[in-house]
Amino acid sequence: MHFDPEQLRVFSALMIEGSTSRASLELRTSRSNVRRIWQNLEEQLGEPLFVTRDNGDTEPTTAARRLEREMTSLLEEVRRFEASVRKIHMNGRVLRLGADRNLFNTGHFGRVFNTLRHDPRFRISFLEVGAADGKAALEAGSCDLLFSIEGVPGRRLESRELPPMSLDVACSRDRHDSSPVQPEELANLSWSLATITEKPRALDTLRHIRKSGGGEGQLCTQHHFMRWAEDTKSAEAEAMVCVRPVSFHRLSQVMFLPLGLEAGYPMNVSYLKQHPYEFLETMVGQVDRALQSPLPTPPDGLRSGQS
Structure with a gap:
């Protein structure tokens, strides 16, 4: 019986990876192509090689394990080749x-x-x-x-x-309570919403906070927000409603608390x-x-x- 290299590569990848999606990722091909080659191999052998579970994983049958034992040396060569290809792809992908x-x-x-x-x-x-x-x-x-x-x-x-993306409230570090900030608390502060979206959506979010009891807030840019976070003492705003920045731990002047409201982007x-x-x-x-x-x-x- 003749096996072409592509069949051996797919069989080896399925045995190692345990799913068509992971095998296709390693082989840099589509799941449909992996499944097609797998089914062609089963037709040549006349018996099933893998069973697909509900979660999409593939389980090798007794026939697949027997084939793996009988072709150990050849599959080892295939796997060494695959390792070399993966190394190239890892450096270039x-x-x-x-x-x-x-x-x-x-x-x-x-x-x-x-x-x-x-x-x-x-x-x-x-x-x-x-x-x-x-x-x-x-x-x-x-x-x-x-x-x-x-x-x-x-x-x-x-x-x-x-x-x-949920909204947080940035406020000065003299607050000792780390619980979420409720909209009613914002009503007692001068605050702004730092927008990262188009103005109509930002205005809708601002109105939603207001209607929930948050009082009158203003819109500001991300640039304005970052300048405020670096020096809260010199700014008029007492708090900023924002999407927490990735570098929030570097902003030593403020702490970030969740906004107790279903609002975000x-x-x-x-x-x-x-x-x-x-x-x-x-x-x-x-x-x-x-x-x-x-x-x-x-x-x-x-x-x-x-x-």
């Missing part, structure tokens, strides 16, 4: 993330970035992309994943909602449907799970905003 600069500087996007940065299969790069240029950047291949608040419509594009990720990295959907799922997991609780005596 880049996943390019696009986002507006204001979004990039949030702690929420920081979790996205770190989730992907710790994946050893990629080198991660960042490209600043304005809201109006998102579709063109994706279609031109300037970035692979584009993160935005408004989303990017297009027939060639796939968009998915991620967990939204949505977050979307978009990518080409027919992208050379056909496993992007899997990567997006990985990011989604990371954002849904709770942030670690800081030790006693260490509040948000402290280094």
Whole structure:
């Protein structure tokens, strides 16, 4: 019986990775191609090699384990070849993330970035992309994943909602209570909403806080917010409602507390449907799970905003 190298590579990848999605990632091909080669191999052998579980993982059958034993030396050669290919890909594969600069500087996007940065299969790069240029950047291949608040419509594009960015209240460090700030407390302060989105959406968020008892707040830019955080004593505002910046621990003048209100900004990720990295959907799922997991609780005596 004749086995071509592609069949051996797919069989070896499925035995090691345990799913078509992970095997396709390692082989840099599509899941449908992995499944096609796997089914062709089963047709040649006349018996099933893998069983697919409800969660998408593949379990080798007795026939697959017998085939692995009988072809040990040949599969070892294939795996050595795969290891060499992976080394080349790890040094050369880049996943390019696009986002507006204001979004990039949030702690929420920081979790996205770190989730992907710790994946050893990629080198991660960042490209600043304005809201109006998102579709063109994706279609031109300037970035692979584009993160935005408004989303990017297009027939060639796939968009998915991620967990939204919640709002925090930045206030001076003389506050000793680390519980969430309720809207009614804002009514007693002079405060501003630091916007990272288009003005209509920011105004809607401002009105929502007002209607919830937050009093009269103002809109301000991210630049104004950062200047305020560096020197709160000289500013008129006593607090800032904001999306927590990724470098919040460096802002020693302020502490960040959750806003006790269901308010925030949505977050979307978009990518080409027919992208050379056909496993992007899997990567997006990985990011989604990371954002849904709770942030670690800081030790006693260490509040948000402290280094």
